[in-house]
Amino acid sequence: MSSERLIYLPLGGAGEIGMNAYVYGYGKPGEERLILVDLGVAFPDMDTSPGVDLIFADITWLKERADRLEAVFVTHAHEDHVGAVAHCYGALNVPVYARAFTANLARRKMEEQGHPEDAVRTVSAWPETVTAGPFKVGFVPISHSIPESAGLVIDTPAGRVVHSGDFKIDANPVVGEAFDPELWAEVAQSGVRALVCDSTNVFSAHPGRSESELGPAITELVGEAGGMVVATTFASNVARVKTLAEAGQRAGRSVVLLGRAMRRMIEAAVETGVLADFPKTISPEEAQEIPRENVMLIVTGSQGERRAASAQLARGKYRGLELADGDLFLFSSKTIPGNERDVIRIINQLSEKGVDVVDDRTDRYHVSGHANRPDLERLHALIDPQMVIPMHGEHRHLREHAKLAEAGGRAGVVAVNGMMLDLGGNAPKVADYVETGRTYLDGSVQIGALDGVVRDRIRMALNGHVTVTVILDEEDEPLGEPWCDLKGLPETGSSRAALVDVLEEDLNQFLMRAGDKTLRDDDKLEEELRRIARQTAMSEIGRKPEVTVVVSRMR
CATH class of the missing domain: 3.40.50.10710 (Metallo-hydrolase/oxidoreductase)
Known part of the structure; x- marks a missing residue:
C-alpha cells in the first residue's frame, strides 16, 4: 500500500456559492505537494458585512504551507473564481495559469495591485498540459456564460481527477466553445478516479437551454x-x-x-x-x-x-x-x-x-450558465468517474448532487469548506478538518472574520454609539462634568428630556460618588461609565448602544 495520498480540500465554494478555492495535494500525509484551483471573491451586503469591499476565502492554511504550493490554476474569469488572485498573490507567490481570455483579465488585476503581470501564464487548451510537482493539469474547453471556460484534467500518480469548473451543456453558445461530448469522452477513456463537479442547478429538472x-x-x-x-x-x-x-x-x-x-x-x-x-x-x-x-x-x-x-x-x-x-x-x-x-x-x-x-x-430573455440536473447526469455518464465530489453550491445543492451520483451507482460525498478528503481508495473518506472562514477586503486592508471589525460595525449600526469623555485633574478628581456625543440614537427618550442630558446627568452622579480607588483605575472607571451609559440608554430608549469611553488625566 502506497504511503502517499491524494487529497482534496475546499477552502471556499463548497457549502456556498462564491469565493471558490479548491486545494489538491499528493504525497505523504503532511508533506503533500499542493495546487490551488481558483481563488475568487464573494460580494458583501449591508446586513452582514457593512462597508466591506470584497470577501474571499480564508487561506491561512495554504499560506502556512506556501512552500509546498506549486501553482494556481484558474478555470474561468468570473469574479468568484479569479477575483482574489491578485489580492492573495503576495502571500502565495507561485505561477498562475489560465487560458488567454482569463489570463488577460487576471493580468489587469495583478497590475492594479502592483504585482508582476508575467506571474500569470497563458495556457493553450487540451491536450497541452502544465506540470506542477506531481500533477499534470490540462484545460479542457467547456461551455459556460463567459468565454474560454475550462474544466481541468488533473493527472496524479493516484489517477485522473476531473474538476468541471462552472459549466453548462450548450451546443451553440454564441461566443466561445460549444460543449464537445466527444472530447470529454476522450478525456474519460483512460478512466477517471474522481469528478469534482458544479452543483448550482441540481434542483432544475429540465435540460438547460442554449x-x-x-x-x-x-x-x-x-x-x-x-x-x-x-x-x-x-x-x-x-x-x-x-x-x-x-x-x-x-x-x-x-x-x-x-x-x-x-x-x-x-x-x-x-x-x-x-x-x-x-x-x-x-x-x-x-x-x-x-x-x-x-x-x-x-x-x-x-x-x-x-x-x-x-x-x-x-x-x-x-x-x-x-x-x-x-x-x-x-x-x-x-x-x-x-x-x-x-x-x-x-x-x-x-x-x-x-x-x-x-x-x-418569464425566462424569455435569460438562460443560466450552469448545468441543470439532466445535464449533470449526462456529464456523469460521459466521464463515468469512480466517485463524484459535488462543489460550487450551498449545502442543499451538494447533498442533492451526492444523492444523484449515488443513484447512478457512483460514490458521492458532501464535502464542505474545511473538510479534507482522501481520494485514494474506492470511495472518498474524510482525512482531516481544517479551520476555514472569510477574509474581508476593507478599503486597502485585509481583515479576518474573527478580528471583530465587521462585528463592531454591525453592532454600531444596530444599536447606535455613545462617546463618553471624562477629564480628571492631578489629584484624580473630576474636572467638570462628563460629556457625551451620540451617533445613530434618538434625541429624546421616555422621560421627554434630551437623551444626552439624561446620560450626562447619570454619569456625573456616578463620578460624584465614585471612590478614590475607582477614580485612579482607568480600566475600572471605563467599565463603570460604560455600564451606566448603557443602562441609562436602555431605560430611556429601550436599547443598549455601543459605548466608547475616553478618560483624560492632567499630569
Missing part, C-alpha cells in the same frame, strides 16, 4: 420598443452582451456600453480573439445628440449594485443620459439569491420614472 435561443425574443422586444431601450446583464457574459447589441443594431439603434466592467470585458474579448464581430458602439456623449428612440444602452448593474450604471440611471442621470416615461429597461439576467432587495429597489425607482421594466420572471 444561449443561442435568446436572440429572436430579445430582437423582437427591442424592435417593438418605442423610447430608449436599456438592457443590463452580467458584464462577463460576452455572448449575451453581443446578442443584446445585435438586437439593437437590427432595430436601427445606436449602441452604447455603459460601465467600466462591461467595456473591460469586451476589450479583453477582442484583444484575445474571442470576439471578432461586435457591433459598432458610440460614446455616451454622442448618444445625447441622437433621438432617444434610436438609442440602446447596455449597462452594468444587473444585481442592483449601488454604484453601477443601472442604479445610477434609476436614481437620475448617468454620463449625461437620463431615462424618461415610455422607455424600456430589460433585465437579461437572473437575480442571484440575496440580491432581490437591491434589484427591486431599482425596479421601483424606474417605475416612478414611467419606465417599463422587463425582468427575469
